[in-house]
Amino acid sequence: MYTIGHSTRSASELIDVLRAASVTRVVDIRSIPRSRTNPQFGIEVLPETLAGAGLDYVHLPALGGLRTNVEIAEEGTNAGWVRRSFRNYADYARTPSFRDGLHALLHMASGQTCAIMCAEAVWWRCHRRIVTDHVLAHGMAVVHLFTRTKSAPALLTPFAVVDAQAGVSYPVPERGLPVCR
Template identity: 35%
Template sequence: MDSVIYTIGHSIHSIEAFIGLLKAAGVNAVADVRSTPYSRYQPQFNKEVLSGSLGQAGIEYVFLGDELGGRSPDKNDFENGRVVYQRLKQRPEFDLGIERIILGSQKYELALLCTEKEPLECHRTLLVSQALAEKGVLITHIHGDASLEMHDAAIQRLLKMHKIEEEDLFRSYEDQVSDAILRQERKIAYTSKNPDTDRNVEDSQGAA
């Protein structure tokens, strides 16, 4: 599988700067994986506004937050008020979303969009990109300064961040990566006092 899928966080960019980052990477389609595609503080990234701006720049837009978002309307996907990524991965909708991304990447230069600037602080990396990488998809993260980081390099940063040694007699590399992702997930995954009712505000605590 030779196609590359990009990821990007809109952060506090102007729409012009954001589109510039996409154009610099050659992206011509965006898949929005925010659970709720609206922001109190960055209205230029509200779904309808963003879709129009991207369209004017010749970039396609699709919303896949229902399938690949970092939140859930199902209280069974939460533990102690925090969403559990492994449970999101087990939802049939997640598999459908992943397949749509893979199919889309065969036609477009595709970027996954979420909110956070830092890839390692976002479910687009820990959940969606990792699921794609496990299927052999090449992932590249677009940073705010237009630099590019391969997913494997981001995972290496994550291992170092959590002081997990690469060489371990008793654990495989895959087990170490899973451990690092789980530790980071516990730091950044969406938390909710009421997972049944608060899906409608993007700027709540935790990754979108």
């Protein structure tokens, strides 16, 4: 599986990067699949553009970011995240809605080469990083795409804890603090 942020690219640049990685399906994990500044990535246009390039498109709102009204997980479960937006999303990732979305993503990825897509250019500033941790916890490899020739294999967030029953959590690290959290 791959991850990509559309950022300010043109649609053809995005397609070139996806094709270079042999991606066949784009799974849009934006809560709001629109962009005023980059209308080529709006849900009204993007599916048809991708289809014209031979790529499938699926919007999977269950994995969308921007989670503010989230039931807080047990105290300390995700307290390793300093940024409230990441902590909110990590708490959301413990809900049945997220699990259903994740299982749908894993099912799609078992039959096609998928790339999860959001707007943010870099994965470490995006909820894709938490989705990626959950995919990695299920034993599937993930690669972050940057350009046609630049990518990076995904690694579990350094302070993430994977438990077979409870899933992924992000407690406060016992030693040292990660650079970006």
